[in-house]
Amino acid sequence: MSKPYTFHAGEATVFAADGQFTDAMPEILIGRTDGPVGQAFANLMAQSKGHTAMFAIRACNQLVRPATMLVPKVTHQDSANIDLFGGAVQSATADAVVDCLIDGTIPKEMANELCIISLVWIDPRCAKDANLDKKDMYRTNYEATKLAIKRALADEPSVDELIAKRHEIRHDMDDWS
Template sequence: MNSNFIFHAGEATVFAAEGQYTDAMPEILIGRSDGPVGQAFANMMAQSKGHTAMFAIRACNQMVRPPTILVPKVTLRDSANIELFGGVVQSATADAVVDCLIEGVIPREHANDLCIISLVWIDPRCATHAELDKKDMYRTNYEATKLAIHRALANEPSVDELIANRHSIRHDMDDWS
């Protein structure tokens, strides 16, 4: 792991069980609270309609360290999706951050010096899906957040990997090439 905590970015995708709309695709920024990530973190405190940011908490009065803010990537238009964001997704994110501390992915000695911004995807169809599986939604968000944090702090994928795979890996939604 790189001990330079100025600015680290990571992402991960974990797919949902068949027939669910609970894929998780967090995009993570981790950095020192007195650096550019900390400045962005503070700027995220301003609310915008449909994109309410919130801290990752494990329960009331149990905000995680490093402080982590979740911001939806899509406009949350109804209370059902807002409840998923502030319930299942918030819980999964918080647990992933704490487990990254426990496992040493995030060094404990830096927990109060760093902050995390997590841009979170919630499929707008998710909340109204008749067979919504909240356990699967928790699983995908938990696994993807842990993986994104690991990748951010390990600077993955490496430049060599990106270059080596330039012509052999395509975007999952690529139907134009």
């Protein structure tokens, strides 16, 4: 068994309301700041074009604990998508992290020893959608982030579940089998 909080991975998908492109699919790494996740976290401070990483903050001067870095999964081509990333998605992620402290999913005594990396999906169609519902974008990202953190720290799904359901579950985009 690995040292507690060395490296935990989790993911979750929460689907948008009908007619929205606001599905959320964060992929989370949680680990100690002095371990491999902490090293990866520090390396994310170097920016690359179209993949601007940012801290999860609840408001100016309100960085969440554990420190959390949001990284886009797709290249942001324009300021409208960057605004969504640094607005509804950043806010939802930050609130989910704090609520995980409140409900005990993340132990408060570990808050300054852990860090989180969250790979975040924003459908490129969102920013151009005249009917974009930012509240739904917040909802999906909040729910998915909270669930991904819970799953990461509980090591879910378990190896036994994966083996048991190997032939029952198909990838959501599975159109080849």
